[in-house]
Amino acid sequence: MDSHYKTAEQEALEQLDPLSSVPTFQGVVGRLIGWVDTLFTTLAVLALVAIAGTVMLQIAARLFLPFSVSWTEELSRYLFIYMVALSVGVVLRQHRHVSVELFHHILGPRSRAAYQALICLLIAGFAAVVLPYAWQYAQNGTWQTSPTLRVPMLYIFFSTVVMFALLLVYGAIGFLEGLAAIFRSPERTEPEKP
Template structure:
């Protein structure tokens, strides 16, 4: 990536200037993010192959493969559930940047803390309900694949669980940045360069 592209990305991604969480917890969050992202990519590749099989069967076979539409739906659901927490941690979620550029370092850190706190509160409320929803699937099976629906419904638990975890990480990053100030961000950036 060229310097100009990096400058443009930094201008658009104001929250990336808040230093990431370091230490064992930061490494664990990054490792979990890589695992979740790898599984989301596997789900995307599986989804693509399933759609390709579905289209090919409709064009070239005298019959259609009935289970492909259902599997495509489930893979899409899991792809989103696996990637949502990673998107939150990498600040890639949808947001409206009306005033981010005006904020100083501590303002961005406070904003990150506030947004992470709101997401934390929301997921804390929704997660028990997602678990109850997943339990409903224990007594159902999917129409064509005949798999227990608890595995499909569990995606909501995974989604809100990862959002809860990464909102805690975001709150920690924001609070630490607020306490340490911009000097810590400069020293962290200098440490990354060396």
């Protein structure tokens, strides 16, 4: 029953997202990438849980305390920024970003792989161009502190460095997976079915 469920899930995912049929890396490299995906997903989920806790604290303070806790809004904003920055690579790898899919379903397996390679190359190239400027932007926060929490803004602005670095790395991974899928033999181009 578990293998039938996995097969049905894979088929449904391929109908919703044709690029998910492009094979990913397997073996040691695939497991390493999977662990990194799990790490960043966990960090993003922890940031989301912290946002929920912070907002609940703010609501409880407004209802039950005679004073308002002023730092909760600022903290929830910074947590949201880091949640997005930490999850951007995994979102790119799993094809969960916003995209317009006009012709993906009519492409063959090799064309889908070539399309993925092209898109990931463009994203990685853009991230490589912007990354040095993101670092310069982060360094502007060295002399500033946040209004309520008094945290150096370097740590907040550093989220842009994290985001573009992850886009660069995950764009390169997607590009290499697309290239590998293009040059695979035709019988190995289709994803393995259990």
